[in-house]
Amino acid sequence: MTDKIIEVSNLSKQFKEVKAVNNLSLNVFRGDVFGFLGPNGAGKSTTIRMLLSLISPTEGDIKIFGKPLKAKRNDILRKIGAIVEKPDFYGYLSAFKNLEILGKLSGTNTSKNKIMETLELVGLEKRFKSKVKTYSHGMKQRLGIAQALLHDPDLIILDEPTTGLDPQGMKEIRELILYLSKEKNKTIFLSSHILYEVELVANRMIILNKGTTQVEGYVEDLLNANELKVTFRVGDKEKALKLINENYWIKKLESQIEDRFVFNLAPEEISVLNKYFVQNDIPVNAVVPMRSLEEYFLKLTDKEA
Ligand code: ADP
Ligand code: MG
Numbered sequence: 001m002t003d004k005i006i007e008v009s010n011l012s013k014q015f016k017e018v019k020a021v022n023n024l025s026l027n028v029f030r031g032d033v034f035g036f037l038g039p040n041g042a043g044k045s046t047t048i049r050m051l052l053s054l055i056s057p058t059e060g061d062i063k064i065f066g067k068p069l070k071a072k073r074n075d076i077l078r079k080i081g082a083i084v085e086k087p088d089f090y091g092y093l094s095a096f097k098n099l100e101i102l103g104k105l106s107g108t109n110t111s112k113n114k115i116m117e118t119l120e121l122v123g124l125e126k127r128f129k130s131k132v133k134t135y136s137h138g139m140k141q142r143l144g145i146a147q148a149l150l151h152d153p154d155l156i157i158l159d160e161p162t163t164g165l166d167p168q169g170m171k172e173i174r175e176l177i178l179y180l181s182k183e184k185n186k187t188i189f190l191s192s193h194i195l196y197e198v199e200l201v202a203n204r205m206i207i208l209n210k211g212t213t214q215v216e217g218y219v220e221d222l223l224n225a226n227e228l229k230v231t232f233r234v235g236d237k238e239k240a241l242k243l244i245n246e247n248y249w250i251k252k253l254e255s256q257i258e259d260r261f262v263f264n265l266a267p268e269e270i271s272v273l274n275k276y277f278v279q280n281d282i283p284v285n286a287v288v289p290m291r292s293l294e295e296y297f298l299k300l301t302d303k304e305a
Contacts, residue, residue: 004066010025013047020211031185051157052082081150083148091132091133095127127139215296229289233286
């Protein structure tokens with residue numbers, strides 16, 4: 001039996017004019033790091049706010065831990081840790097004090113040991129006495145995750161936890177997510193608008209656009225889809241075009257603009273085509289492969305921009 005942690009069926013949310021979430025269904029299984037990917041405005045935060053019972057759906061059902069969210073709200077929320085928007089802290093108080101207060105507010109009995117243990121988990125134990133206003137953005141994000149972990153939840157929901165972080169900060173959050181998943185057996189629901197951020201940590205994902213699922217599956221399968229789009233930049237474009245037109249590579253040519261020839265290729269064909277150009281005295285200045293998923297996602301994101 002597979003253990004469904006989140007079960008969303010035909011979920012919709014209509015704001016006045018905007019249908020933010022449109023007939024969305026998804027399942028998250030125990031142990032998943034589930035990537036919830038989509039461009040800005042796709043409906044990620046709206047979905048997450050419904051999962052956390054902060055807003056109610058217009059239509060559809062949500063079950064978490066196998067129970068209906070509507071009927072079992074409090075039981076369920078007790079076992080979820082989340083960061084939704086930029087977490088808010090008391091800047092003049094220490095990280096330790098902040099967690100102590102937040103723990104009390106949420107009604108969990110948090111011992112000093114538990115607070116220190118959680119700070120250690122997110123790598124803030126050395127700075128536990130510092131005022132939060134002296135923290136970097138990345139440290140505040142990690143403190144946000146610490147707050148979400150304080151009551152030892154089974155399910156952790158993170159809405160774009162790396163927003164505004166530098167590459168090092170992003171890496172730290174990724175490592176923390178993997179640690180929580182692998183060492184602490186947490187189920188993690190992670191939203192992001194950055195594909196590579198999701199692919200590095202998630203085992204399953206969906207791509208959301210306009211409130212509905214566009215792509216769904218195991219990250220490995222989605223990324224290893226057989227064809228690549230490969231851009232060849234060549235030195236002699238007329239000669240290259242003539243050559244390509246004369247043989248079966250023409251079937252693989254998707255487009256050509258100036259010196260950029262874009263082919264749909266299996267991975268093993270890249271070097272073959274490269275050799276073919278070079279043997280025919282056409283210099284190859286660059287070969288840039290792009291996975292179809294990456295290309296697809298870029299197009300979605302482009303439309304938004
Ligand atoms: P994401 O988190 O993927 O960027 P959101 O869920 O925040 O997307 O937003 C989805 C859509 O719903 C957007 O068009 C947004 O403007 C709209 N939206 C979100 N919240 C509200 C609200 N409270 N009232 C009206 N429209 C909203
Ligand atoms: Mg959002």
